[in-house]
Amino acid sequence: MTIEKEKVIAAYQQAKEVFQQHGVDTEKALETLAQTPISIHCWQGDDVKGFENPDRALSGGIQATGNYPGAAKTPDQLRADMEKAFTLIPGKKRVNLHAIYLDSDEDVARDKIEPKHFERWVTWAKANDLGLDFNPSLFSHPNADEGFTLSHPNDDIRQFWIDHVKASRKVSEYFGKELGTPSYMNIWIPDGMKDQPVDRLSPRKRLAASLDEALTEKIDTKYHIDAVESKLFGIGAEAYTVGSNEFYLGYAASRGIALCLDAGHFHPTEMISDKISACSIYIQDMQLHVTRPIRWDSDHIVSFDDETQAIMREIVRNNLLSRMSIGLDFFDASINRIAAWVIGTRNAQKALLKALLEPVEKLKEAEESFDYTSRLALIEESHSLPWNAIWDYHCLQNDTPVGFDWMKDIKEYEANVLATR
Numbered sequence: 065m066t067i068e069k070e071k072v073i074a075a076y077q078q079a080k081e082v083f084q085q086h087g088v089d090t091e092k093a094l095e096t097l098a099q100t101p102i103s104i105h106c107w108q109g110d111d112v113k114g115f116e117n118p119d120r121a122l123s124g125g126i127q128a129t130g131n132y133p134g135a136a137k138t139p140d141q142l143r144a145d146m147e148k149a150f151t152l153i154p155g156k157k158r159v160n161l162h163a164i165y166l167d168s169d170e171d172v173a174r175d176k177i178e179p180k181h182f183e184r185w186v187t188w189a190k191a192n193d194l195g196l197d198f199n200p201s202l203f204s205h206p207n208a209d210e211g212f213t214l215s216h217p218n219d220d221i222r223q224f225w226i227d228h229v230k231a232s233r234k235v236s237e238y239f240g241k242e243l244g245t246p247s248y249m250n251i252w253i254p255d256g257m258k259d260q261p262v263d264r265l266s267p268r269k270r271l272a273a274s275l276d277e278a279l280t281e282k283i284d285t286k287y288h289i290d291a292v293e294s295k296l297f298g299i300g301a302e303a304y305t306v307g308s309n310e311f312y313l314g315y316a317a318s319r320g321i322a323l324c325l326d327a328g329h330f331h332p333t334e335m336i337s338d339k340i341s342a343c344s345i346y347i348q349d350m351q352l353h354v355t356r357p358i359r360w361d362s363d364h365i366v367s368f369d370d371e372t373q374a375i376m377r378e379i380v381r382n383n384l385l386s387r388m389s390i391g392l393d394f395f396d397a398s399i400n401r402i403a404a405w406v407i408g409t410r411n412a413q414k415a416l417l418k419a420l421l422e423p424v425e426k427l428k429e430a431e432e433s434f435d436y437t438s439r440l441a442l443i444e445e446s447h448s449l450p451w452n453a454i455w456d457y458h459c460l461q462n463d464t465p466v467g468f469d470w471m472k473d474i475k476e477y478e479a480n481v482l483a484t485r
């Protein structure tokens with residue numbers, strides 16, 4: 065059912081007054097929301113296969129499960145699918161690419177990738193007003209089959225991956241230069257062991273040395289920002305992960321680079337929302353992989369759940385938006401992949417909007433005067449303030465469907481495009 069425009073506007077006006085009574089400026093919140101990009105990961109569209117060798121099984125201890133029809137099989141299909149999703153997602157967007165998503169007519173070894181292999185992505189990003197982010201791909205490759213990459217004991221294999229990261233930084237720098245917005249380049253490696261290692265230290269020393277070598281070249285942060293992503297465990301690396309949280313927190317802080325916090329990469333009761341403020345003291349730029357772990361690092365589609373809301377509140381309450389790259393990281397092959405992007409991104413944006421509409425000043429006043437009764441009462445009250453009327457208005461202003469209207473577009477695209485693949 066289509067929601068009438070006039071009703072959306074009238075509901076917005078009423079909601080605006082309610083928020084004003086709490087000292088919250090809805091226009092300012094909407095402006096911030098519209099200007100805050102979400103970095104949407106390309107790999108939801110094809111189950112992390114990429115175009116280097118899509119027939120190769122996904123490795124690195126991550127898994128996309130499900131066999132919903134219609135996955136993108138070419139760069140053009142993936143771009144078309146993302147464009148469709150973008151018509152249903154309001155506000156500014158970035159696209160997060162992995163190295164295996166190169167768009168090249170010839171075979172290119174991972175350590176030999178160059179900006180020219182991503183030219184078509186850049187042309188597309190320019191045409192669609194998108195920023196691009198990047199990731200070297202240190203998985204799904206014979207040189208990663210032993211479970212080690214940058215920390216591999218073999219010098220040649222380690223060098224191969226160091227060279228891949230170096231080459232990736234040039235691609236990332238190229239994105240930043242071409243698009244006028246820095247590309248966050250996140251390094252995640254799957255290195256680890258299934259069973260208890262005897263030597264936990266040597267691989268970590270090798271990883272630090274490899275990263276130091278890979279990141280030697282100074283690149284202007286106007287164009288490119290290096291980030292590192294920690295992890296607790298992966299499938300087949302249950303007992304030990306070389307790039308653990310402590311390793312990368314120390315590495316990022318000591319080298320002055322960005323840290324990527326993935327919501328699925330910690331113990332089940334450990335939340336990244338509680339880590340953001342602590343990390344912000346030692347780390348200038350931060351990247352988030354907003355995702356939804358169910359029992360393990362399952363990378364379910366982002367939901368409008370407590371943790372997603374808590375993450376966004378932490379960013380807003382601590383005024384960290386300008387130092388934060390909000391990215392998504394999920395890959396669900398069991399439902400329509402374009403709907404997955406739309407659901408996950410809209411949920412992240414809704415959570416951000418709700419955080420922007422929180423009466424933060426009043427809450428801080430209550431806390432500073434030890435009035436914890438008022439603090440709790442107001443936090444609870446703010447959950448039921450009419451933020452959804454502001455969201456609907458935001459969708460209307462940005463020419464994207466209001467409410468559930470977007471689902472009919474998904475069904476049409478599924479019938480007309482995905483079903484023909």
Ligand SMILES: C[C@H](O)[C@H](O)[C@@H](O)C(=O)CO
Binds near residue numbers: 126293
């Ligand atoms: C494909 C991604 O880079 C990957 O999901 C990584 O970010 C991760 O979270 C691995 O668990």
Ligand SMILES: [Mn+2]
Binds near residue numbers: 252293326353393
């Ligand atoms: Mn991640």
